[in-house]
Amino acid sequence: MHKTVSPNQTGFIKGRSITDNIMLTQEIVHNINRTSPAGNVVLKLDMTKAYDRVSWEYLCKVLRQFGFAERWIDSVWRLITNVWYSININGTRHGFFNSTRGIKQGDPLSRSLFIIGAELFTIMMETLNQSKFIPFSMDKNGPNISHLCYADDTILFSSCDSHSLGLLMSRLGEYEGVSGQLINRNKSGFYVTFKEDDPRISLIKGITGFNHCQFPMIYLGCPIYVGRKKIVYFNTMVAKVARRLQGWQGKLLSYGGKAVLIKSVLQALPLHLLSAVHPPKTALDQIEMIIANFFWGMDGDRKKKHWSSWNDMSYPVSEGGAGFRSLKDICNSFSAKLWWRFRTQNSLLRSFLEAKYCKRFHPVAKKWVYGQSHIWKRLMDSNKMIEPIILWKIGNGEASFWWDNWTELGPLARLNIINYIISIEFNLARKDIPIWTSDPSGKFISKSAWHIVRRRKGTTLASSKIWHKKIPFRICFFMWRALQNKIPSDDAVKRFGIYLPSICNCCPIHKIETSQHLLSESKITTQVWEYFCNTCGIDRVHGKLRMSTMKWWMDKGKNLVHTCIYSAYQLLFVGRFGKTGVGPDLKTRRCQLGSSYNK
Numbered sequence: 319m320h321k322t323v324s325p326n327q328t329g330f331i332k333g334r335s336i337t338d339n340i341m342l343t344q345e346i347v348h349n350i351n352r353t354s355p356a357g358n359v360v361l362k363l364d365m366t367k368a369y370d371r372v373s374w375e376y377l378c379k380v381l382r383q384f385g386f387a388e389r390w391i392d393s394v395w396r397l398i399t400n401v402w403y404s405i406n407i408n409g410t411r412h413g414f415f416n417s418t419r420g421i422k423q424g425d426p427l428s429r430s431l432f433i434i435g436a437e438l439f440t441i442m443m444e445t446l447n448q449s450k451f452i453p454f455s456m457d458k459n460g461p462n463i464s465h466l467c468y469a470d471d472t473i474l475f476s477s478c479d480s481h482s483l484g485l486l487m488s489r490l491g492e493y494e495g496v497s498g499q500l501i502n503r504n505k506s507g508f509y510v511t512f513k514e515d516d517p518r519i520s521l522i523k524g525i526t527g528f529n530h531c532q533f534p535m536i537y538l539g540c541p542i543y544v545g546r547k548k549i550v551y552f553n554t555m556v557a558k559v560a561r562r563l564q565g566w567q568g569k570l571l572s573y574g575g576k577a578v579l580i581k582s583v584l585q586a587l588p589l590h591l592l593s594a595v596h597p598p599k600t601a602l603d604q605i606e607m608i609i610a611n612f613f614w615g616m617d618g619d620r621k622k623k624h625w626s627s628w629n630d631m632s633y634p635v636s637e638g639g640a641g642f643r644s645l646k647d648i649c650n651s652f653s654a655k656l657w658w659r660f661r662t663q664n665s666l667l668r669s670f671l672e673a674k675y676c677k678r679f680h681p682v683a684k685k686w687v688y689g690q691s692h693i694w695k696r697l698m699d700s701n702k703m704i705e706p707i708i709l710w711k712i713g714n715g716e717a718s719f720w721w722d723n724w725t726e727l728g729p730l731a732r733l734n735i736i737n738y739i740i741s742i743e744f745n746l747a748r749k750d751i752p753i754w755t756s757d758p759s760g761k762f763i764s765k766s767a768w769h770i771v772r773r774r775k776g777t778t779l780a781s782s783k784i785w786h787k788k789i790p791f792r793i794c795f796f797m798w799r800a801l802q803n804k805i806p807s808d809d810a811v812k813r814f815g816i817y818l819p820s821i822c823n824c825c826p827i828h829k830i831e832t833s834q835h836l837l838s839e840s841k842i843t844t845q846v847w848e849y850f851c852n853t854c855g856i857d858r859v860h861g862k863l864r865m866s867t868m869k870w871w872m873d874k875g876k877n878l879v880h881t882c883i884y885s886a887y888q889l890l891f892v893g894r895f896g897k898t899g900v901g902p903d904l905k906t907r908r909c910q911l912g913s914s915y916n917k
Contacts, residue, residue, distance in 0.1 A: 322384060323433055324440045325666040329469035330429045335659070338667045339468050340540045340594040341693050345670060346463065346475055347533075347542050348691040351511050352455040357478035359454075359522055361486075362535060364505035368470035369432060370420040373498035374398055377421075377435045384434065394431065398422075419498055429469065435497065436467065442489045443474075451485050452477040460673025461666060468538055478510065478518055483525045507531035511544065540595050547692060552601040555588050559605050562587065563612050574791030576613050577641070584609050585643060592645070593652045596696045602645045606632075623814055625804040635785040637775040640798060647772035650700075654767035657700040661708060662752040662762075671697075680721040682729060703771060709755050713748035724750075780864065783871045789889050797892050800837055801864055807833045837892055838863040846891065863892075 319331050328334040350358045365371075374395065381391050398421050404411040421428040443464045447453070453462055454475035465474045476486050494500060507529045508522055519530055534541040534551045541551040562584065571579065588605060591597070610628040611621045626640075632647075633639025660668055661681070675694055676684055682705055686698040710717040710724040717724050720731040727733055753760040756770060780801060785794045799805050808820035808831040822831040825841045837843055847866060851857065856869060871885060 319430060319433070323437055326440050326463070326465055327433055327436065327467045329433060329467065329471075331433070333663065334665070336468055336538055337594040337656070338659075338665055339466050340538050340542075341656075342463070342667045342670060343466060343473060343537055344542050344595070345667075345674075345691055345693050346454065346456065347509075347535075347544060348693075349455055350509075350544055351513070354455045354477065356452050356482070357510065357514060357518060359476055359478050359483075360509040360535070361474040361476065361526065361528060362507050362509070362531075362537065363472040363474065363490075364502045365470045365472070366500045366502045367420075368499060369423040369428065371498045371500060372421050372432060372435060373419055373496070376497050377431060380435050380438055384437075394427075397427070398431075432469065436470070438497065439472075439493050440465070440467070442493055446482075446485055446489065449485050450481065452479045452482045457670075457674045459677060460670050463666070463670070471538060473537060478514075478522060480521060480525060483522060487526060503527045504529070507535075509533055509535055538594075540591050547596075547598050549598050549600050549604075552591075552597045555591050555597065556601060556604050556608070559584055559587050560608050563608070572792050573613070573795050577791050577795075580609055580613060580642065584612075585645070585648070588645070589648070592649045593655070596649055596653065596692065599646070602649065606645055623806075623811075625799060625806070625810075626802065633773070633775055636777045636782050638778065638781045639775070640795065641785070643768070644773065647768060650771035651764055651768035653696050653700040654704045654771055655762060655764055657697055657704045658708065658752075658754065658762045658767075660697055661705075680718055682718075682721040683731070704767070707755050707770065709753040711751040711753055712745070713750045714746045715750065717750040722750075779871060780868065783867075783885060784889070786886055786889060789886060793889055793892075797867075797889050800833055800892055801867070803833050805833050805836075807831050807836055809833070834862050838866055850891070867892075 320333060323331060325334075328336060328339050347360060350360065352358070377398070378391050378395055381394065382388075399416075401417045401422070402414060403417065404414050406412075421431055446464060447462070453464060454477060456462060463475060465472060467473075474486065476482055490501060503526075506526075508526060509531055510519060510522070512532075522528075523530055534543040536542070536554075541554075543551050588597075606628050610624060614624050615622040628642070629644070630638075631640040632642045632644040635641045659665070660671065671694065672681065675681075675690065681697075682701065684698065684701075686695045706723065706728065708723060709726060710722045712724050718729075721729045723729055725733065754762045754766070756766040757763050784798050784801070796805070803810060808818055810833060811818065820830045822829050822835060822840055825835075829835060829840075838847070
């Protein structure tokens, strides 16, 4: 498919990515303000029922022109024409008729057939340069891009010259006539710079029949903008996460259920946008604030107390976090993937960027300069961290001698080694192969990139023992909070400006209520700790909760069963106390613990 379909089409072709179209469109739009006698315009097309309007005769002619065998074309004809319909009205079928055009959108073969059929449009657009067509202002040394496609999502780039726009619309009319496609002019639009005068806008509208639209333009689910990145451009992404949490279902979830929903759904919603665009830090903070409010709960329109910041919880459990991932780290891992694709794969985006920014220098040696695009800045930010991880296995020697890391020691431009160069063996029959050294397979994996770019903390024994696979998240999470003094005891609520008379109802002496006292030093908890320590033959450690739990975790049992009991008991005990002793009504439920264990 990649040999048949032009690089302007990236939909459903192995090795091509939807992010290339989004980034390339953003890079081209970045030059829309470039001085040009004719001006620049971007046209976004909306095809009416693109799959349902494909002409069968036209599709077979295109397949024949591309050299497909007649036997294959006959099989395709039989497949797409043998479609019959009945209308179901109140449970009763009426009529039985066949269709005269169109392909099934859900059929895996239909996607490839549609892309091949749409290749005629690319050929017709390439002939515009032979008819005195004035293109969109781009770098002269790079590819001249007149259009980009992702299946039926098409965007065109042209000058505002009336003759050029007339040629463009005549090609679209011819394509509509032969393919059966129909452009919905009411939903299609054109975008020009905000400095463009009204007479030229009226001229474009008269020639194309499209509506005049303002940036940002939503293309393939991502905002395409001119100038600075504004937070308002990403309000749709923030609102999408907020809408998913509306309703009563989320209010009935436990901490464990909320954690699953956050990891599986909420943090997955913005992934498509993050893979192509780097939103402002404030937009990511807003999403994480919405997620944090959902996790800790809401009391009407007021958010409940956050006993731990989302930043502290966004670490792996082995590093003292709660297992959530920071959106900033996810975004940086996608930036690493973009740099890997830019350095290792030949694409239209790479050709355009190298022609625009790397005319005299290798991309590794380049630095971002004020005024260059945000796409290029994102790539340059990933350069220093990701480039040392890319190793080139020499084949025919096409890799850069000075700037590609083929010595395993770094680029030669920054080294001085002669003996190593002499020992290199070349294989002219094989291409140079890029290797991702952070994964044993040598292939790029987003997870390994995330481990490279994310924030880190040191690992501790307590962090690795708190989270047990066989124990519910709610219990492990309460132990995590208890060890960090983040449970609603009287001393802890003072951090929120709440001052209460501090009396522990679990002790006859009524000492000051602290989290350490409740879980380790009160009369009831002391009796329970001593009972189980004596039963298991473990010396009781008087003092803080962390010291008591560490004693259980570090003690080796006689067998595997004992070891499992030692690692899980204190979690279950503290979690049980958290369920009965620490909750919304602090004073009324704590004494239930004594009666619970006496039974």
